[in-house]
Amino acid sequence: MSSHIVSLLFATTILLVSVQSRTLFPYEEHQLTREHVASLPEEDAALLAFEGQFEIQAVNTTDKRCRYDPSDKKWPSEKAWNKLRRQLSAPEILITTTPQASLCYGNTKNDAGCQQLARNWSNSYTHIDDPTEVLSPIYQGLTCQPPSIYDIGNCTLGGYPARVIKAKTVSDIQCGINFARNDYMRLVVKNTGHDFAGKSAGYGALSIWTHGLKDIQFFEDYVDEPGYRGPAIKAGAGVQAFELYKFANERGVIAVAGEGQTVGVFGGYILGGGHSPLSSLYGMAADHVLGFEVVTPIGEFLTANSTSNADLFWALKGGGGGTFGVVSSVTIKAYKDMPVTAASWQLDSSKIGKDKFWAATKAFFDQAISNVDNGTYSYWLLLPTGPDFIFIMQPFFAPNKTANQLNTILGPYFSKLTSLNIPISPKITEYKSFYPAWQAEFPLEPMSGVSGAVSSRLFPRSNFASETGRNITFNVLRQSVEAGQSLIAFNMATRGSNPDNSVNPAWRTSVYHIITGISVSYKASNTDIMSARAALTNGTMQKWRDVTPGSGAYLNEADRLEPNWQQSFWGDKYARLLEIKREMDHRDVFWAHHAVGSEGWKVESFDGLPNENGKLCKVGA
Numbered sequence: 001m002s003s004h005i006v007s008l009l010f011a012t013t014i015l016l017v018s019v020q021s022r023t024l025f026p027y028e029e030h031q032l033t034r035e036h037v038a039s040l041p042e043e044d045a046a047l048l049a050f051e052g053q054f055e056i057q058a059v060n061t062t063d064k065r066c067r068y069d070p071s072d073k074k075w076p077s078e079k080a081w082n083k084l085r086r087q088l089s090a091p092e093i094l095i096t097t098t099p100q101a102s103l104c105y106g107n108t109k110n111d112a113g114c115q116q117l118a119r120n121w122s123n124s125y126t127h128i129d130d131p132t133e134v135l136s137p138i139y140q141g142l143t144c145q146p147p148s149i150y151d152i153g154n155c156t157l158g159g160y161p162a163r164v165i166k167a168k169t170v171s172d173i174q175c176g177i178n179f180a181r182n183d184y185m186r187l188v189v190k191n192t193g194h195d196f197a198g199k200s201a202g203y204g205a206l207s208i209w210t211h212g213l214k215d216i217q218f219f220e221d222y223v224d225e226p227g228y229r230g231p232a233i234k235a236g237a238g239v240q241a242f243e244l245y246k247f248a249n250e251r252g253v254i255a256v257a258g259e260g261q262t263v264g265v266f267g268g269y270i271l272g273g274g275h276s277p278l279s280s281l282y283g284m285a286a287d288h289v290l291g292f293e294v295v296t297p298i299g300e301f302l303t304a305n306s307t308s309n310a311d312l313f314w315a316l317k318g319g320g321g322g323t324f325g326v327v328s329s330v331t332i333k334a335y336k337d338m339p340v341t342a343a344s345w346q347l348d349s350s351k352i353g354k355d356k357f358w359a360a361t362k363a364f365f366d367q368a369i370s371n372v373d374n375g376t377y378s379y380w381l382l383l384p385t386g387p388d389f390i391f392i393m394q395p396f397f398a399p400n401k402t403a404n405q406l407n408t409i410l411g412p413y414f415s416k417l418t419s420l421n422i423p424i425s426p427k428i429t430e431y432k433s434f435y436p437a438w439q440a441e442f443p444l445e446p447m448s449g450v451s452g453a454v455s456s457r458l459f460p461r462s463n464f465a466s467e468t469g470r471n472i473t474f475n476v477l478r479q480s481v482e483a484g485q486s487l488i489a490f491n492m493a494t495r496g497s498n499p500d501n502s503v504n505p506a507w508r509t510s511v512y513h514i515i516t517g518i519s520v521s522y523k524a525s526n527t528d529i530m531s532a533r534a535a536l537t538n539g540t541m542q543k544w545r546d547v548t549p550g551s552g553a554y555l556n557e558a559d560r561l562e563p564n565w566q567q568s569f570w571g572d573k574y575a576r577l578l579e580i581k582r583e584m585d586h587r588d589v590f591w592a593h594h595a596v597g598s599e600g601w602k603v604e605s606f607d608g609l610p611n612e613n614g615k616l617c618k619v620g621a
């Protein structure tokens with residue numbers, strides 16, 4: 001055979017194998033190995049050992065009721081922290097928590113800096129880009145806010161973790177998990193801090209902060225045995241929606257992710273399911289995952305995909321964040337870009353009268369099923385404004401539809417408004433592709449009020465299938481609004497291929513996800529606070545549950561006090577999730593409030609309120 005033919009054959013082979021599959025990011029190549037740990041001096045090795053690597057664990061935890069926190073004698077010494085620091089990719093990534101607002105307090109307070117911070121407090125970036133801040137500060141315990149916003153006269157650490165590893169490599173994550181486990185500390189994971197229940201905080205914890213893991217890679221032709229061949233994106237755990245969408249747009253594709261600009265896509269969002277402006281076409285974000293890279297509770301780095309660790313793969317697609325390990329990157333399918341048409345409008349009962357207002361709102365509600373079956377998503381608010389009410393559509397989002405098509409879909413609603421003599425001039429915009437539509441239609445969301453607490457429910461399609469069902473469901477929601485509740489409603493269905501994963505089955509049959517909440521004054525007594533919480537969770541929400549029996553709630557946007565949360569968040573998937581959790585994490589290294597397998601522990605909060613400001617202790621021990 002001539003060398004010419006050989007090189008030709010060789011070239012053909014190269015072409016054949018040029019389809020792409022799993023690769024690691026450079027930061028994932030930096031791994032901690034058992035060999036490395038074994039090569040360390042004995043004391044250091046005991047701190048950083050993998051689970052089960054040596055016979056002797058650093059701490060005998062058999063009768064320790066609570067995780068060690070900084071007030072314990074057994075809390076790691078500075079010497080031990082320094083041993084950890086030496087194993088990290090850089091010494092400065094081990095951070096001792098300083099609450100941002102501490103500059104407003106004490107002998108060294110900085111008034112100008114404090115005022116600047118207070119002005120920036122509602123900006124979500126102020127919290128996202130900080131190692132420990134969370135966007136639901138009520139669950140941190142509100143122990144250190146700028147005093148012009150919330151003044152208790154001093155600043156303490158409260159529910160913020162004590163130390164943070166700003167992860168730059170997989171080895172950093174492994175060191176953090178091993179160190180926390182071996183020292184019987186509480187471990188938490190923070191990405192952006194968006195979690196509605198404060199699950200990215202935790203008093204006295206060591207936190208692993210994934211926000212800096214921003215690598216992102218495009219595969220034009222990714223091959224996954226046995227199911228998928230096409231474009232894919234692999235993204236680091238820290239990549240946020242605004243970064244993903246921009247990256248995808250530059251490559252002419254789209255990806256299924258959330259509406260909020262700053263939400264982390266590849267942490268709690270996708271692990272908890274993830275709804276999207278594209279959900280009525282493509283389902284949940286978790287439905288599109290091809291693989292995860294993850295560090296497990298025992299400290300091991302592995303892949304969970306369709307051919308490796310299939311149980312873990314299933315559990316990570318909907319089972320929730322902070323439970324099975326720390327994800328370092330996720331590979332998802334990407335799709336061809338498409339045009340979008342969006343519409344926004346408002347109705348105000350002070351202008352059209354209450355009867356017409358409610359009739360118009362009901363008319364939109366009556367379209368619930370046809371909207372989603374036409375592939376659209378809508379995001380609307382219904383707010384009491386003193387004696388009146390406003391309805392704000394922001395936006396009605398119709399991917400792959402023209403303005404004409406949008407007008408047809410909303411035709412029955414617009415006709416109803418005309419017949420009610422309600423003037424309406426929706427702002428309708430056609431976009432050539434997804435990215436500009438998303439950018440223009442979803443503004444940056446501010447941090448919610450410092451003492452806001454939310455609750456939510458998924459409303460099944462069957463509620464909307466008959467006029468009786470629509471009337472009953474609507475009347476319950478109307479009564480809540482008339483009693484002072486605001487609604488944030490998402491009309492979407494999570495259609496698509498409905499793969500077998502651990503996403504809440506209630507999502508598959510619902511056409512509405514509706515959030516409501518209360519603002520509790522933390523100057524009120526605990527009794528008053530808890531009766532306001534009960535009025536929401538057991539009052540308003542019980543009425544919602546009564547009209548949606550057997551449905552559930554979206555764990556990522558749920559009530560911290562959700563009753564019967566295992567059924568509500570996972571339905572009949574819970575039993576298998578719990579089995580996988582027990583198998584993977586028999587020492588409960590990962591624990592988050594109302595996460596899979598969290599039943600054995602609870603936060604004993606110092607102030608007696610539901611939050612992260614207290615020791616994490618075994619239940620009933």
Ligand SMILES: Cc1cc2nc3c(=O)[nH]c(=O)nc-3n(C[C@H](O)[C@H](O)[C@H](O)COP(=O)(O)OP(=O)(O)OC[C@H]3O[C@@H](n4cnc5c(N)ncnc54)[C@H](O)[C@@H]3O)c2cc1C
Binds near residue numbers: 210267556
């Ligand atoms: C303004 C706003 C808009 C939103 N929009 C949407 C939306 O459009 N669709 C939707 O579905 N949801 C939306 N959400 C809810 C969102 O899904 C949750 O807040 C989710 O928890 C965010 O994940 P995160 O990683 O950014 O947040 P974090 O609070 O940092 O983490 C959330 C949970 O996941 C864990 N976690 C984080 N990273 C990892 C990791 N790498 N490995 C393992 N565990 C991890 C944390 O420990 C915590 O338990 C929105 C929330 C807000 C505040």
Ligand SMILES: *[C@@H]1O[C@H](CO)[C@@H](O)[C@H](O)[C@H]1NC(C)=O
Binds near residue numbers: 063
């Ligand atoms: C750990 O402590 C328990 C209870 O004090 C004791 O029974 C057990 O033997 C100890 N285990 C080890 C490995 O020392």
Ligand SMILES: *[C@@H]1O[C@H](CO)[C@@H](O)[C@H](O)[C@H]1NC(C)=O
Binds near residue numbers: 116125
């Ligand atoms: C805080 O405000 C200043 C001045 O308005 C601005 O320059 C800065 O970027 C803001 N920081 C954040 C995190 O929003």
Ligand SMILES: *[C@@H]1O[C@H](CO)[C@@H](O)[C@H](O)[C@H]1NC(C)=O
Binds near residue numbers: 152153154155156
């Ligand atoms: C901080 O203020 C609170 C409320 O005024 C008080 O109960 C607490 O003891 C104070 N803590 C410190 C450390 O001063």
Ligand SMILES: *[C@@H]1O[C@H](CO)[C@@H](O)[C@H](O)[C@H]1NC(C)=O
Binds near residue numbers: 223306
């Ligand atoms: C799954 O991960 C394993 C281990 O990394 C890898 O060998 C395999 O190719 C992956 N499977 C797919 C379908 O990508």
Ligand SMILES: *[C@@H]1O[C@H](CO)[C@@H](O)[C@H](O)[C@H]1NC(C)=O
Binds near residue numbers: 369373408410
């Ligand atoms: C699309 O919307 C129109 C108008 O509302 C409705 O008649 C039709 O049934 C919808 N299509 C589907 C598939 O539901």
Ligand SMILES: *[C@@H]1O[C@H](CO)[C@@H](O)[C@H](O)[C@H]1NC(C)=O
Binds near residue numbers: 281338400
């Ligand atoms: C988008 O619309 C085109 C043309 O109407 C159609 O062929 C395509 O299947 C649609 N895409 C999706 C994801 O619905």
Ligand SMILES: *[C@@H]1O[C@H](CO)[C@@H](O)[C@H](O)[C@H]1NC(C)=O
Binds near residue numbers: 471
């Ligand atoms: C539904 O409510 C409307 C408006 O209140 C009413 O006219 C209609 O009779 C009700 N239908 C049913 C089946 O209850």
Ligand SMILES: *[C@@H]1O[C@H](CO)[C@@H](O)[C@H](O)[C@H]1NC(C)=O
Binds near residue numbers: 530534538561563
């Ligand atoms: C709701 O009621 C249940 C059952 O009575 C109770 O256990 C729970 O504490 C209540 N929730 C709130 C927030 O009061």
